Amino acid sequence: MNRTGLILLMYCLSLSMTALARDMDDQYAVFGVGGDNCATYLVARDQADTAERWYHRWLSGYLTAVNNAGASTFNILGDKSMADMLDWLEGYCATHPNENFANAVADMVAILYDSRQNMAPGKTGGWNKFNEKQVVPASSP
Secondary structure (H helix, E strand, O other), rough: OOOOHHHHHHHHHHOOOOHHHHOOOOOOOOHHHHHOEHHHHHHHHHHOOOHHHHHHHHHHHHHHHHHHHHOOOOOOOOOOOOOHHHHHHHHHHHHHOOOOHHHHHHHHHHHHHHHHHOOHHHHHHHOHHHHHHOOOOOOOO
């Protein structure tokens, strides 16, 4: 397969990343405030109180899980900040008030996937890291 074909395949797989974890009816269980609709999130954001922090904590946990489970993903946010994502969610939820918060976040992650940071800063990776290490032969008796 040529490089263009491989890139196209990877792109298609990334678009279906969230769908792979759902049942045959495209459903999945949502826990916590992720099951609330976007309108409820916007009310909590406007009040800027404890309820808003629950959404922030839920979002942080979700993004951490993506970093842990996502293929070649160190930081799904890439060069974006959490404040950038909260602003994005506010705009998304304003136009999709009946969407649940978990789906809003899943859509955000799908958009971020291509620009994710796939390695920790300062690290080198891939198979090349094994080729660079010098193998010291065991000494004979």
